[in-house]
Amino acid sequence: MKKRNIIIAAALACATLFSSVSCSLDEDLSALSTPDNFFRKPAECQSVVNGCYIPIKNFYNYTYLIATECVSDIAYCPSGTLDARLDISPVTPRHGATVWQQCYTGIQRCNFAIPGIENSRAWIDDEGNIDAEAPQRLQMLLEAKVLRAFYYYTLTCFFGDVPFYFDDVEDLETQDRIGQLPRMSAAATRDACIDDLKDLAAKVPQTRTYDNDGNRLGAAAAWMLIAKMAVWNKEWTVALDALKKLEDIYGPLSAYDYVENVQFRNKNTPESIFEVQHTYTQGGITYTSNVASICYPTRKSGTAIFDGVEIPELGDQVTTWAAMRPNVYFCQGLQTKLGKDIRKNYNMAWSYDGKEFSGVNTRPWCGPKFWCPGQIGTSDGNNYKVFRYADAILLMAECYNELGQDDKAVEYLNMTRTRAGIGEYTYRTSARLQDEIRNERARELFGEFQRKFDLVRWGIWYQATLDYTDYAALKTNILPCHEYYPIPDVQVGLNHNLDNKEYEKYGL
Numbered sequence: 093m094k095k096r097n098i099i100i101a102a103a104l105a106c107a108t109l110f111s112s113v114s115c116s117l118d119e120d121l122s123a124l125s126t127p128d129n130f131f132r133k134p135a136e137c138q139s140v141v142n143g144c145y146i147p148i149k150n151f152y153n154y155t156y157l158i159a160t161e162c163v164s165d166i167a168y169c170p171s172g173t174l175d176a177r178l179d180i181s182p183v184t185p186r187h188g189a190t191v192w193q194q195c196y197t198g199i200q201r202c203n204f205a206i207p208g209i210e211n212s213r214a215w216i217d218d219e220g221n222i223d224a225e226a227p228q229r230l231q232m233l234l235e236a237k238v239l240r241a242f243y244y245y246t247l248t249c250f251f252g253d254v255p256f257y258f259d260d261v262e263d264l265e266t267q268d269r270i271g272q273l274p275r276m277s278a279a280a281t282r283d284a285c286i287d288d289l290k291d292l293a294a295k296v297p298q299t300r301t302y303d304n305d306g307n308r309l310g311a312a313a314a315w316m317l318i319a320k321m322a323v324w325n326k327e328w329t330v331a332l333d334a335l336k337k338l339e340d341i342y343g344p345l346s347a348y349d350y351v352e353n354v355q356f357r358n359k360n361t362p363e364s365i366f367e368v369q370h371t372y373t374q375g376g377i378t379y380t381s382n383v384a385s386i387c388y389p390t391r392k393s394g395t396a397i398f399d400g401v402e403i404p405e406l407g408d409q410v411t412t413w414a415a416m417r418p419n420v421y422f423c424q425g426l427q428t429k430l431g432k433d434i435r436k437n438y439n440m441a442w443s444y445d446g447k448e449f450s451g452v453n454t455r456p457w458c459g460p461k462f463w464c465p466g467q468i469g470t471s472d473g474n475n476y477k478v479f480r481y482a483d484a485i486l487l488m489a490e491c492y493n494e495l496g497q498d499d500k501a502v503e504y505l506n507m508t509r510t511r512a513g514i515g516e517y518t519y520r521t522s523a524r525l526q527d528e529i530r531n532e533r534a535r536e537l538f539g540e541f542q543r544k545f546d547l548v549r550w551g552i553w554y555q556a557t558l559d560y561t562d563y564a565a566l567k568t569n570i571l572p573c574h575e576y577y578p579i580p581d582v583q584v585g586l587n588h589n590l591d592n593k594e595y596e597k598y599g600l
Contacts (some may be wrong), residue, residue, distance in 0.1 A: 130348065131212040137232050140205045143240045145369075147198035152368045152476055153381045155187040157541060159250075163574075164543040165532050165556040166422040168563035169386060171414040177565040181600040182584065182592045188577035191250050195243040202240035203260045227296070231310060234292050235497050235537045238309045241317045242286040242366075248278035248324070249545045252576040255590070256281045259334045263494060268554070274589035275579075282321035286330065289314045298341050307360045307367070312341055316365045319487055324549050332491040335484050338365075342481045345507045347433040354438060355461050356384075356474035365479040370472070384472035387462035387539070388412045389441065389449055390588050399457065400450035401443070421560040425456070427535050434513045439538040444452065455562070475546070477540050482508050486536060489529050498522050505529055508536050548575045571598050 131137050158176045162169040169176045176184045210233065215226035223229070233417035247254045255273035259266055272343050293314035301312050315334040330397075341349075342363075353363035360367060383435045388410065389399035396408040418440050423429065427436045435554075438461040442452050450458060464472045485507050492501035498519065505525070507531065517528055533546055547553035554572045561567055573594040584590045592600075 124513040131208040132214060134214045134232075137205075137209050137229075138215060139213055140201070140208060141232050141235050141239075141462075144198060144201045144205055144236055147201070147243070148195035148239075148368055149379065149381065151187070151191050151194045152383075152478075152541070154383050154386045154413070156191070157383050157386065157539070159187050159577075160544045161539055162416050162563075163557060163561075163566060163570075164547055164553070165419075165560040166426070166538065166543055167416055167418055168561050168566060169414060169416040170563055170565070171386065177563065178569045178571075180574065180577060182578040182581040182595055185578055185580040188250065189582075191246065191577070191578045192580055192583065194248045199240055199257075200261070202236045202243070204334045205236040206240070206258075207260050211237065223391065223518070225295070230292065230296050231308075234289075234296050234314060235309050237288055237292060237314045238317060239280060241289055241321070243316075244281050244285050245317060245321055248281055248321075250577050251546070251579060253278050254281065254579075255587075256284065271587055272587055275591070279325045282325050286318050289318055290334075293318070293337075298337070298342055301365050301367075302360060302362045307364075311368060312338060312365050313479070315341075316484060319484065320479075323487060323490065326494070328491045328494045331487065331549070332495070335488045335491065338481070338484045339488070341475075345482060345485050345511060348481060348511075350434060350511055351438065353480065354435075354477070356476060357464060359475040363481045364477060365421050365481060365484070367478060368476040370475055380471040380473045381476070382470040382475060383469060383473050383476060384462055384464040385411055385413045385470045386416045387458040388415065389451070389457045390415070398444075398449070399452075400588055401445075401447045403444050405465040406463060407468075409469065410464075411470045413470075416458055416539070417562070418458070419560060419562040420454055422534065422538070423456055426531055427538075429456070432513050432515075433535065435535055435538075439535075457541065460474075462580055480537075480540070482511075482536050483533075483540075483542075486529060486533050489532075490526075493522065493526055493529060496522075498525055499530065501525055505532060509530060512536070571600075573598050573600070 101433060131140070155173055155175055158169050158171060158173055162166050162176055163178055172371060173178070180186045180188065209229060213222060215223045215229045217223040252432050253275035256276040257270050257273060261270065293311050296311050298311050301307055301309060304310050314459065315337040318334040319331040319338070322328070322334065348363040352358055353361040361376070370381060387402070388406065389412070391398050391410060391412045394408060396402050396404055396406060398406065423440055427433055427439060429436065429442055438459045440456040441449070441459040442448060443454040464474045467473070482483065485504050489501045489504035492498070492504065502517055502519050505528065509515065512535070517525075519525060530546070530550065534543065537543070544553060547556055553575045554570065558567060558570055576594070578592045578595045578600070579590050584592065
């Protein structure tokens with residue numbers, strides 16, 4: 093009976109947590125095998141882990157950029173994509189439906205991979221027992237656990253409290269139980285992921301992602317995720333301990349050139365901790381996305397002229413959509429056109445090759461940090477930066493500030509400031525230092541899929557966005573409940589233990 097249930101559950105491997113979706117022929121179907129007849133060799137284990145990465149590519153796209161950066165205090169996008177104006181509800185969850193589906197698909201794959209690797213006889217010692225400390229085994233386990241933690245991190249940032257489980261679906265009873273899980277506190281979910289990662293992260297080589305074979309996720313990504321989840325939970329010492337591990341691995345930030353490391357076109361750079369991988373070969377195998385298409389000046393059809401200026405590196409075949417724009421608060425306050433900050437020339441584009449664009453009276457276009465030279469149509473072959481070392485440095489500044497060690501907070505804040513050419517910060521009060529750390533995160537990490545998440549965890553998203561957005565439609569629609577996306581109504585219909593109480597307060 094159990095074997096029959098395993099087969100039935102495996103047939104659900106392409107499903108989301110609570111509803112089934114069809115599988116395309118291009119998807120990884122390794123989960124259709126059971127642990128009894130798979131995980132026999134390291135290569136088989138690795139192929140399952142490879143499948144755990146796939147869902148990330150399915151939601152890290154231009155709509156995700158809109159949802160995380162363009163409904164914030166520093167940018168907006170007057171797009172027909174309705175996430176840009178927060179025209180969302182449980183009935184019309186917009187990109188929330190995609191994020192929910194893909195993250196739980198990723199979790200399901202990781203939950204299948206982890207016990208399979210743990211019980212695999214691919215690593216047998218001289219006495220015929222599984223070698224639990226085999227380096228390759230530990231690396232694959234950590235890789236799968238990092239990916240699982242990343243999916244839960246994304247879900248809790250995006251939805252708040254969500255259902256949580258680490259179980260592999262071995263039988264119908266497990267499937268039914270998981271299908272009726274209620275929301276679990278986001279803080280408890282993060283703590284469970286932290287506990288799951290920290291011991292294993294210390295056992296694998298303490299290397300940069302850049303130094304790993306194939307840029308695979310390892311210790312660096314694990315420590316970064318621990319820190320990210322800990323700061324959400326205001327566990328400052330836990331976060332700081334993990335960040336110190338990263339500092340041991342990466343060394344001084346000054347060793348990493350800003351221009352080389354920040355541009356999306358430069359793939360798998362030394363400062364990177366986690367990137368979404370894309371490839372593009374004209375006429376060949378392609379995996380691309382479309383973020384760059386909302387980051388260009390408007391192109392004149394049939395030419396390489398963008399908002400009145402020729403940009404030969406971009407070519408004449410790129411498709412441009414309604415553009416994400418830095419708002420006035422950002423480009424005239426936090427990072428001005430005439431300032432000394434070198435990052436302004438990559439975050440924003442007022443001109444190209446000395447020629448000013450036509451449509452930049454008060455707001456520039458997004459800059460070359462996001463551009464994809466030679467792009468054809470919407471096929472953006474750049475990698476997307478998820479976590480960089482500079483982010484970790486600024487988290488250290490934040491932790492020290494929260495722990496009352498402002499001298500150390502200033503020390504770490506100055507690392508990104510001096511690299512950017514804006515000089516050292518002059519300390520006045522702890523509250524002003526907190527504001528400056530938050531502003532510096534805006535300048536350093538502009539467009540890197542996390543400004544809304546920062547504002548929400550600081551408890552200021554609604555008011556800051558309402559005060560500073562330049563998009564009238566967003567200002568009209570924004571409500572406090574929008575700090576998190578709603579759980580899609582179709583999921584609530586299938587699982588009556590789920591709810592959208594915050595949206596119900598506003599009649600949505």
